[in-house]
Amino acid sequence: MRIRLICFFLFFSFCLHAQDYYQLAPPLISYSSAFFKDSMAVQLHFSQPGAEVRYTLDGKEPGKRSKLYKAPVIIRQPGTLKVKSMGKGFIASETISISFEKTGLPVKEISYSRPNDYYASLPENVLFDGVGGNSNFRSGNWLGYDSDSVTIRIKLEKTSRVSDVLLNLLQDENSWIFLPEQILAYYQDSVTGNFLPFAKETFQHEGPATRACSLRHLAASEPVVTGQILLEIQVLKKMPGWHASKGSHAWLFIDEIIVR
Structure with a gap:
């Protein structure tokens, strides 16, 4: 008992x-x-x-x-x-x-390299419609690329003073979606019409990250006066050694761009 x-x-x-x-x-x-x-x-x-x-x-x-x-x-x-x-x-x-x-300067249009066919039918304003920030790449707001590089041209409503450009990217490495190797940004000089360096960011891929949106700020060393921004994005061509599919080509996903 x-x-x-x-x-x-x-x-x-x-x-x-x-x-x-x-x-x-x-x-x-x-x-x-x-x-x-x-x-x-x-x-x-x-x-x-x-x-x-x-x-x-x-x-x-x-x-x-x-x-x-x-x-x-x-x-x-x-x-x-x-x-x-x-x-x-x-x-x-x-x-x-x-x-x-917050949304930034009014954008007239954004033209971009053709994405993978699965994402090619999205609205033309998908990168400046003010809708995004969902980490599900199937949400209908993401442009997906499996190419080596992506070119994006941003035309503002009017020539303005610009200090930085924001890109919302996706990290979902289990789905082969990585941040790029590098982003180069250029601005069109309002006097000469030539495109000049604006900012750049280079990425390291040293270890796995949780699935999340990654808002990248490309800030100029000093504000510029321009009506157009040009982005050249180098997609990660070989996934790193720690990934289960190391050596395979990665994807790049982007869903919004803000100019301020």
């Missing part, structure tokens, strides 16, 4: 503390686009008795003293929203982050 009582109390104690080892799932985030003109409403979805959702807008990790989610979060400035579900007796969820950016 004594042994049975001991076993019962041990089992009861285990059940009482079992939830201490239960990790919460992260909240679901709903938003129409990662790009906005004036403001953006973001909804967080999570339901677990005894748990709650905390968030930050300053780039810091959410904690017990961070803002408590009660109503849609209104985004008015560019930045990163970080969210986490947590509660007493639970292990907090992993942090989910989404970066939001």
Whole structure:
């Protein structure tokens, strides 16, 4: 009888503390686009008795003293929203982050190299429609390339002062989607009409990354006056040695360009 009582109390104690080892799932985030003109409403979805959702807008990790989610979060400035579900007796969820950016200068048109046939029927304004930021490459907003290089020409509505160009790219290495080898940006001189160097970025692929959008800022050393921007993107031609398909040609995915 004594042994049975001991076993019962041990089992009861285990059940009482079992939830201490239960990790919460992260909240679901709903938003129409990662790009906005004036403001953006973001909804967080999570339901677990005894748990709650905390968030930050300053780039810091959410904690017990961070803002408590009660109503849609209104985004008015560019930045990163970080969210986490947590509660007493639970292990907090992993942090989910989404970066939001304001739309930039008005764009007249963007012409680009023909993408893979599967993505060739997307609307002509797909790179400046203000819709994007979803890390699912099948969402219908991404241009996909399996070629060696991509050329993109951006024509602004009018000649303007330009300081940087933003490109929203995708990393989903399990699907062979990598950041490129290099991006070279040029601007058309408003006097001579010649294209001159604006900015560049070279990428390293030293280890695997989680699936996510990657917003790249190509900033000029000083602002320029121009009406056109030219981008030359070198796609990763051989996936690195740590990848299961090392040596194979990678894909490049892009869904939005902002000029500021």
